Amino acid sequence: MKLRYFFAAALALGAALVQATDRTLVMIAGPVSHPPLMHEFKAGSMLLQKRLEAVPGLKTVLITNGWPTKLVDGKRVDDNAVFAGADAVFIYSDGGANHPAVQKDRLAVLGALVQKGVSVGMAHYAVEVLAEKGGAEWKEWIGGHYENSFSCNPIWDADYQTLPAHPITRGVKPFKTNDEWYFNMRFREGKAGVKDILVATPSDAVRDGPYVHPKGPYAHIQAAKGKPETMMWAVERADGGRGFGFTGGHFHRNWQNDDQRRLMLNAIVWLAKLEVPAGGIASASVSDAEIMQNLDEKKQSAPRPAPAAPAQKKAP
Numbered sequence: 001m002k003l004r005y006f007f008a009a010a011l012a013l014g015a016a017l018v019q020a021t022d023r024t025l026v027m028i029a030g031p032v033s034h035p036p037l038m039h040e041f042k043a044g045s046m047l048l049q050k051r052l053e054a055v056p057g058l059k060t061v062l063i064t065n066g067w068p069t070k071l072v073d074g075k076r077v078d079d080n081a082v083f084a085g086a087d088a089v090f091i092y093s094d095g096g097a098n099h100p101a102v103q104k105d106r107l108a109v110l111g112a113l114v115q116k117g118v119s120v121g122m123a124h125y126a127v128e129v130l131a132e133k134g135g136a137e138w139k140e141w142i143g144g145h146y147e148n149s150f151s152c153n154p155i156w157d158a159d160y161q162t163l164p165a166h167p168i169t170r171g172v173k174p175f176k177t178n179d180e181w182y183f184n185m186r187f188r189e190g191k192a193g194v195k196d197i198l199v200a201t202p203s204d205a206v207r208d209g210p211y212v213h214p215k216g217p218y219a220h221i222q223a224a225k226g227k228p229e230t231m232m233w234a235v236e237r238a239d240g241g242r243g244f245g246f247t248g249g250h251f252h253r254n255w256q257n258d259d260q261r262r263l264m265l266n267a268i269v270w271l272a273k274l275e276v277p278a279g280g281i282a283s284a285s286v287s288d289a290e291i292m293q294n295l296d297e298k299k300q301s302a303p304r305p306a307p308a309a310p311a312q313k314k315a316p
Helices: 002-021 041-052 106-115 134-143 253-256 258-271
Strands: 023-029 059-062 070-072 077-079 088-092 119-123 156-160 174-178 197-200 229-236 242-246
Touching: 023 041, 041 059, 041 088, 041 253, 088 258, 106 119, 119 197, 119 258, 156 197, 174 253, 174 258, 197 258, 229 253, 229 258, 242 258, 253 258
Parallel strands: 023 059, 023 088, 088 119, 119 242
Antiparallel strands: 070 077, 156 174, 197 229, 229 242
C-alpha cells in the first residue's frame, strides 16, 4: 500500500515538474534588411534556435520574415494564433516606424499577452520604437527603448570589463566586440526596476560621432563624456513576466563570439522563466561555414567589410 502511494506521489511530482518547466518561446526574425552580414535576423535567430533546442523544457517556434501571417481567401493576414500558449516572445528585427510589432493592432496583441504574464525580449533595432507609438509599452514591458535623436547608434568597440551577478551573465566572461552598440536609452522614470547587464564607457571620439543615423553628433551625448552607458538591461515585471533589451546584434559575425552568444542564449532562457545553469547555456562554437548559412538574399554590396570574427577576451 505504501509503495503504491509512493509511486503515485512520484508520478504526480514528475507531472508537476514537467508542467512547471515546459515553456514555449516564440521567436520573430524580421524581414530582409541592410547589406550582407548585417541585420541577418533570420540566420542569427536560426543559429540561436539551434542551440536552444538542447535546453530541457524549452520549445521554440521561429517565425521568419516578420510577424506571423497566413493566407486567407488569397490575402495575407496576421496569424496571431501562433502566440497561443506562448510564455515568452523574442523579436530580432528592424524597428522605429517599421517595427513589426507596432503595425496594425499588434501592440494590442502583445499587450494582451503581457497582461497574462508573457515575457518579452528585444534585440538590436527592435529596441527602437516611436515615442508616441510603442514608447510607453516598451518602458513597461522591457524597461526602456531607443528614441531617435535622443539615443545614438555609433559603431564602436564596447569593452565589457565587468559583469553583474545575474542569471543572464552566468558562464559569461568579460568580452569586447565591435558592433553598432546603441546607448542613452529612454528608460523608465528613475530607471525603476531596470537591471543593467552590459555596461561600458564610450570614448570621447565615439560620443563625437559620426553615428550611423542621423550622423550627429548630439550635444547631450557629447556633454556626457566619461559616463558609463547601458547596452543591455533586464526587468522583472509586476505582472510576473520578464523583459530585456539588447542593443548589439548588427554584425552577424559577432555571434561567433562565445561570450556574446552565451549571453543571448542565457537571456532567452531566463526570459522563458527556465533556470540558467551555473555555467550558462552550453553552446557549440560557430564555425566560419555555419556563420554563412541561412543568410538572406541581398542584392546590395556591403559599404564596408564585415569585421573579422572577434577574438575571445580571456578573464583576468
